[in-house]
Amino acid sequence: MLKKEGRSNPHYWLPFLFVTFTVVYEDFAGYLVYNFELNKQINEILGNVENPRFNVWYYNIVNKYIVTILYLFLIKTRLEPSKRKFINWMLAFFIFSVLFLGLTGIEPIYLNQPIIFALGANMILVGSGLYFTDLMTNQKYLNTNPLRLLSFWQMTFILFTYSLTYVNSVSITYLYNTNKQLGISLAQIDLVMGVINLSIFVLTIASPKFSGIFEKEPFYESI
Secondary structure: OOOHHHHOOHHHHHHHHHHHHHHHHHHHHHHHHHOHHHHHHHHHHHOOOOOOOOOHHHHHHHHHHHHHHHHHHHHHHHOOHHHHHHHHHHHHHHHHHHHHHHHOOOOOOOOOOHHHHHHHHHHHHHHHHHHHHHHHHOHHHHOOOHHHOHHHHHHHHHHHHHHHHHHHHHOHHHHHHHOHHHHHHHHHHHHHHHHHHHHHHHHHHHHHHHOOOOOOOOOHHHO
16 A cells, blocks of 8 residues: 555565564464474474474574564664664674574574574674664764654564563573473563564554654665
């Protein structure tokens, strides 16, 4: 329903991609639980013969690899052009790290991967820090009302999400082995924050219809 300019701009199609991608990957995760034989065959190919019902490999790909890359791309669109090169370097290093740690067997894809998660989370936190640095120092941001910028709410809740779930995600195997109930409770935080982030993305897609409430992003035209 957006104009052609809006549909082709990452400020809108990246949030739309997040929402649609989440719907697709969550549905397929459920299908893997239903289709045990398919999940078993993929696990065997990846080297997991002990727990063929697990679909950890799938969540590693979508949650720790693809979602991290998408978040870094999203952060990149919110930064002034001179800072975007830092995101490019982080993306290249993250992809190299995923391939290296996976192919060498240091962190098999079918098991929890705390090192890869920590690398991705730290990069997202650094990227969020770059955004807030711009928000406090760049004149284009200083001329806006942050509370009326959807990028402000996006970056704030992304920062909260990775800050609140960092310890749980890195030590999830330990938590489930020592205090399973605590691990489950902490996992609920990730679920709630995920719903909030997706809600903000939906609002971002609809924001051109509420031009009187939200301001245009300072670097909308510079992408």
